[in-house]
Amino acid sequence: MPWLVSSQVDFLSSSPSQRQCERTSFSFYCSVREQLPVWLLEETRSMEVFSWEDGRPRAFLPSEALLYALVHDHQDYAGFLVQQFSVSALRAPRCSFCCCSGGAPHLSVAVRYNRLSILALMVEALKDCDSGVRQDFLDGCGGCSHAADAGKCAVQLAVELSRSDCLLLLLAHGARPAGLDAALQRLVSCDAADRREAQRCLDFLLLFLPGPPAFCCLQDERQRWQGRLGNEVFRWLSGLAPPPLLLQALRCLARSGPGRISALPDFLQQHSWQ
Template sequence: MPWLLSSTPHPPSPSPSQRHCERTAFAFYCAVRDQLPAWLLEDMRSMEVFLWDDGHPRAFSPADALMYALVHDHQDYARYLLRSFSVKALHVSQCGVCRSSGSAHLHVAVRYNRTAILGLMVDAAPEGWRQEYLNSCGGCAHGADAGKTAVQLAVELSRPDCLLLLLAHGARPQSLEAALLRLAASGAAERRDARHCLDLLLLFAPEPEPVALRRLQDEPQRWQYLLGREVFGWLSGLAPPPLLLQALRTLAQSVPGQMSHLPAFLQPHRELRLDFPLPWKQTET
């Protein structure tokens, strides 16, 4: 009977002010999606667009706009925001659920594989703050990327272009074990990108992580098959790495962020494909 059913209170109807914020935010979302000119989007953002946040309307910030530009790959608008507002555009507002903040823009850039905008963001970060920014973890405790750095996410999603850009600008090379597991679990279509991510970590990491070494030692036949005898040998400590690899490591670690000093096949750009074999691949079987 109706009166025996549990009565769940209905959420209050949105106020006219909240509905207005939702309409303007959605209109702005559609405008960014449709790749309208940057000057027009900025006029909308600064004069017409509001967000409903914690029970109150607030102006749509440059950081909010950059998030939309990332989702829709609007590179011109992202460039305008970063040139005009710099750190302010990279600052992430607190999450309305857990009241935390973090490097949400980096994570969205990696998840959507927005390499061009990611490069603009890294260049816009001040030199003294850049490494801290690149190595920060996702701030929302309830989010899918909580506690992960952008490098960890790039490895998990097999985003070699994003990973190269992050590592070349000083992000900490980590998650070698995750890269090995990703390679082992990848199908034929994904294996190339997973191997590229592993190669990049091996290039920039000063030495393998102990947990990754234990995994290699526990299943030597499996990893020898996946990596090849040469790579497995020096990665597990049975043989020294090739001299060319050691030279590239030294160069990569001594001048991060100065990619002009690296070989052309390691320089990031929008259409980067790591087709050139890294030195240890030449002797694999």
């Protein structure tokens, strides 16, 4: 793979056939990066590009091609792969080092690179899945320790990176609203330039929380958090009062589609809770 360091490539390249696989894989990576036409990329993937696995070459998988399309924002190719192969294009490929697979790397990669359009295609494709399978994809964490975002689901990553639009899209399609602690800490630790997006992430999590969380850290610094969150939201998160009426109304709207919240006039946006 093109992201391997030289020592790893030296270790992997133990035969001419394996080195040929690495060359074709890198060539395909470059082709996606250069935004070549979909028909050419798919013809190359299915007929010319191979990956080395279990001591022999194999065809390059649609899920691996989709990762390349995500990294380089090749929206046409990503759309083709998702439409043609549906959920199978989202299945995690095996790790080259430990041979394990699992988690939901495509959603996390989309969040990390802020590929909102491709993320929308992927979560839309999940609508046709069994509910259990869909939830596994939405809430899955990278199961391999070699993955860049191992142990984090896409929602947690969106909170950490303040990708508010990605977060709303995931939550509106049924992802679990995880990472409230991280959202609160991000709000008070980020600089002024990032504060708006951090505030939006917190607001979106609040819209999808089923109830106030079971923690009392807010009470330990009451004055600080009350000023940040507003009195009504602070009291709700502390378990002292029901959620604000505006929050309850916006919850219904948010669940009907991510675009509904963004289209609201300013005086009805979440900061009005304060």
